[in-house]
Structures are given as C-alpha cells and as structure tokens.
Amino acid sequence: MPKKPITFVLNGAERAAFADPGQNLLDFLRRGVGDLTPKYGCGQGGCGACTVLLDGEPVLACLTLAEAVEGRRVDTVAGLGGPAPHPLQEAFMAHFAAQCGYCTPGMLMSAKALLDRNPRPTREEVIEAISGNLCRCTGYEPIIAAILSAAASGARP
C-alpha cells in the first residue's frame, strides 16, 4: 500500500513523515514522528487522552486522519513550556492534578485551548473545556483548581 508523505508544523517546527492509508493522527505522531506525548486511550473519541491542537483548535488525534494535517499546525504537550515548565504544567504539579498521569497530556491541551481564547475563565467554563477528557484518578477537582490557578496567575506562554 502506498504511503503518503505529510508535511506539517509540529510545535512550531516543520516536520515531514510518511502516513499509511487511513492512519490516524495519534498513531502517526507516536509511531511516524516519534512524539509520544499524546496518549492512546480508547481509539473511539470517548476519553480525550489523545487531545492535540490542530490550527489552535482542540481535536481528538485518534479520530483525525493523518493526511488531513497536511500543511497545518499541530501542537502537543511536547511543545508546552521551554526550559522551564509551562504555567499550566506548574499549576498541575502544585495542585496535584496528575495522579497516574495518563489523562494529563490531553487535559493540558484542552486547558491550553481554553486559556488561549479565554484567559480568565469561570469555573463552569473550565468544567466545560475539560468535559471531553476523562480522568479516573483525581475526581477532577484538583485539575479544575490547577487550571483556574494558572489562569489567575495570568502567565501566558
């Protein structure tokens, strides 16, 4: 089966890799490109662990066709922060918002999508923003507190 070359911008840097026919973006990022930060949870759009930003919008990488990102911008947790952690990552640590940590990359990207367009969200807006991300450890409260705290600190990347 012919593979297709895909050129796109990952976390600000141009990348190119080959995609199999029908390959989803999550598999493509993890196996084709080597970015292991988006996680495979359910493969059917139920859990949000694979959330990445596509041209700034949160999408489920497991339900996005890899070929569809040709020429577009993809952001993952690998691009959050620089030498120091991103303020959202700092807040997640401070509030103990990660226990097993499997949902964390998806949570962080959903939170980033929210704060990028709404820097001072209400608690309800935070809950809505992470409503597509499942967490089986924390009961969500520490995650909500972390996102509100990152927003209150006003720190933007």
Add this chain to the structure above:
Amino acid sequence: MITAVETYRSAEEAARALGGGGAIYLAGGTLVMAEVNANRTPPRLVRTVDPGLRQIVASSETIRLGAGVTMAQILASRDCAVLHDVARQIGGPQVRSMATVGGNLFARHPYGDLAVALLALGARVALAGQTSLRSLADLLRDRERPALVTQIEVPRPRGDRAFGFVKIARIHPRGASLLSIAAFLPREGSRMRGVRIAYGGMADRPIQAAAVERALEGAVLDEGTIARAVAVAAQGLEPPTDSLASAWYRREVVGVHLRRLLERLSRP
C-alpha cells in the same frame, strides 16, 4: 482495512467516486474514524476539500450550512444563534471542533441530536449532483441509500418561543442523549400553525411525533393543549432498549420532558 484514501477537490467528484461502491465518505471523522480504527470499513476512504462545504450563508429567511460546517463553527456564528443551544450540547470541545452538520444527519442512535433540531425546523438538504432540494424528513427515512449531502438549508424561526430543544442525558455535562426533543411552534396570532415536533432516541433515527403535532396544530399553547399533547407523547412509537435506557423508560419519561419543553415555550 483502508487501502486507499481518495481526496477530491469538489463534492461532485467525491460523490461520483462513492458511486462505485466499496468506499466510505469521511467528513469530520468523529464517527467514521472510530470505524476505521476498528477495521470495520470498506477499503476506500473518500473525502473532499471542497471549500463550499465549510461555508455558512445566512439570509433573512434561511441559514444555509455547508455539510462540512462543524459544531464549533455554528457556535462561533451569530447567524446560527437559533442552533447554539443544540450545538453546545453535542460532544465535548474536541468533538465540536470536528463533528460536522452533514455527518450528524447520518449519525446512528444515540447520536444525531442536531438532526433532531433540523428535522423540527423543516430543514432541506442539497445532494451532490442534484439541483433540487430534498426534505430532511425524506432523507432520514431512507438514509441507508448512498447520498452525499452538500448543503443544509434551515428556515429561520420567527420569535424566541417558536423553537425549543431539550436533550436528556444521564451524565453531565457530557453524555449521549437517551432522548432529545425539538419543538417548532410558529404562531399565527395566538394559534400554532405548521407545528413540527421531532424526537431523537425514540426510534432508530430522528422522527416526527405525528400524534403530538396533531394535538398542537391550530391550538393555543395553554394548559389544556399541553395536557392533550403530553397524553399522546409516545403514541405509535417503538423506542429502542439500550445501555442508556429501556424502551419502557423512554415511553414513560418522554411525556414529562415534552411537558417541560412546551411549558417553557408557552411562557411569554
């Protein structure tokens, strides 16, 4: 297993490619990619990058939605205000930035809440390669027949109380609907004319509640009318039993939620 992805510049070309069979059309991906991941699709994946499918064109009478318009696009468009309450209740943010209007028309139970609202609003659809519009009710009746929807034309309801929607889910803020109800109640003076009530979750596809429509048509929306409509809320319907609810439960509660919706729309 997918052996080829075919990307076409126009919806018409994509429709022709689908005509050959052995292919499935990919729009937003929220439904079809899950099938692709599970290896449950025909071998060819057909898609189009036709920009017309992503456009919203509004006039004073109608809103014309490209089939590829997403729930997030609807929520970002002031012209689509009538659909905001519906689009907001679909999926989480990720699903809303992917899921399309056209895909929603073909979503299997328990999905397809927007289609319920569009059915009540009397939407019509344009199919690739055809000039005349077809009613959504007609499309939903035999949606197994292959057809590539390119546009959805939605008549604008007049007045705040002319349209209402309710989605009943067990999990909040985000869960699949065990049933949904959309009510379109245009008024002539104080009487309702051209009523359409649509249900999701009360059949294997969005359907109109004919008995409820008959009870409301030509009447004033008062306590007595609402009671008559609620009495026939589940008449003639055979709702599914699934992991969300039993058929019995759906028949029991549909009237309760219909009453609440109608009462909300009866208040000035």
